[in-house]
Amino acid sequence: MKAAEVGTPKRTKEIIAKYGFSFKKSLGQNFLIDQNILHNIVAAAELDKSKGALEIGPGIGALTQQLAEEAGTVTAVEIDQRLIPILRDVLAEQPHVEVIHGDVLKLDLKQLFQEQFSKVERVSVVANLPYYVTTPILMKLLEERLPLENIVVMIQKEVAQRMAAKPGGKEYGSLSVAVQYYCEPKLVCIVPHTVFIPQPNVDSAVIKLTLRDTPAVEVPDEDHYFRIVQGSFTQRRKTLANNLTSLVGKENREALTELLTASGIDPTRRGETLSLEEFAVISRAFLAKGWG
CATH class of the missing domain: 3.40.50.150 (Vaccinia Virus protein VP39)
Structure with missing residues (x-):
């Protein structure tokens, strides 16, 4: 029963x-x-x-x-x-x-x-x-x-x-x-x-x-990728350039803006508009620049 x-x-x-x-x-x-x-x-x-x-x-x-x-x-x-x-x-x-x-x-x-x-x-x-x-x-x-x-x-x-x-x-x-x-x-x-x-x-x-059999995007350093993601959402109303400045320092603000632009990402966008692949693009660009 x-x-x-x-x-x-x-x-x-x-x-x-x-x-x-x-x-x-x-x-x-x-x-x-x-x-x-x-x-x-x-x-x-x-x-x-x-x-x-x-x-x-x-x-x-x-x-x-x-x-x-x-x-x-x-x-x-x-x-x-x-x-x-x-x-x-x-x-x-x-x-x-x-x-x-x-x-x-x-x-x-x-x-x-x-x-x-x-x-x-x-x-x-x-x-x-x-x-x-x-x-x-x-x-x-x-x-x-x-x-x-x-x-x-x-x-x-x-x-x-x-x-x-x-x-x-x-x-x-x-x-x-x-x-x-x-x-x-x-x-x-x-x-x-x-x-x-x-x-x-x-x-x-x-x-x-x-x-997934493999992650949605390929990144060289997962910890770094998620730091970029977290950093991009620190203050939702702020732009990417403003939020990510906290990761690279105010002295690198201009270089950050140039790096985002060169990567095909508008620095005035907000984190909530970025795809997983776009976060990966930023992460790869940061690492290439030596920004851990």
Whole structure:
């Protein structure tokens, strides 16, 4: 007999009452209680029994339960010790699900992948991420060059829109560039705040990040590239020339203007109008000039 689905208002309230669980605001705990959205998240990950799924912050296992139906191996990392016995109870009939107590920001993820996913062909991260650590978690997953097929996560709607934004709009910024350097983003659906217990103050969105085989642009020094990107958005209302002067010094302001112009980039443009390739052009020009 199939276990009762966790991701419903009735079942969630029953589990909370059974274990006397109290939500910790500091951990950003909001449990999803909508089966349709859970199905949409799992469907977007395109899992099958030859693939693995890493879930971060499984809560009481609503999404974990759905992942276990589709994936060959599921590993769920939960930071809250109080949830571990609940998860092991809820997932008792799923031997291919491993629950790990830990902080994903402190774990050696390469080692975790070797230990947990050696028997599957591909791995996806599928999670309902706490708002307060969304960006650090995603950037760790991307920067560590893990063998991931895609990342499907539910995050704050505004953050998802920023990740998927194209040049020229107010949502486009350094986060857009960083994510799109590694991935192709696609918004899957908007999730109203009313489908959670407790309800957060803002709506969420599910975003799918398909990992690129190679970064979107070729740069000789990634750290330098991202310094240029960050520098270009220091003050959004300022021009490129003004923002990037802080990287080269006021004494090089005129040389900076000449370098941008010679690179085919108008110094009076703002960072939000530049493509990933144009940031790469600037980075290469800086390095050729000896501006680290």
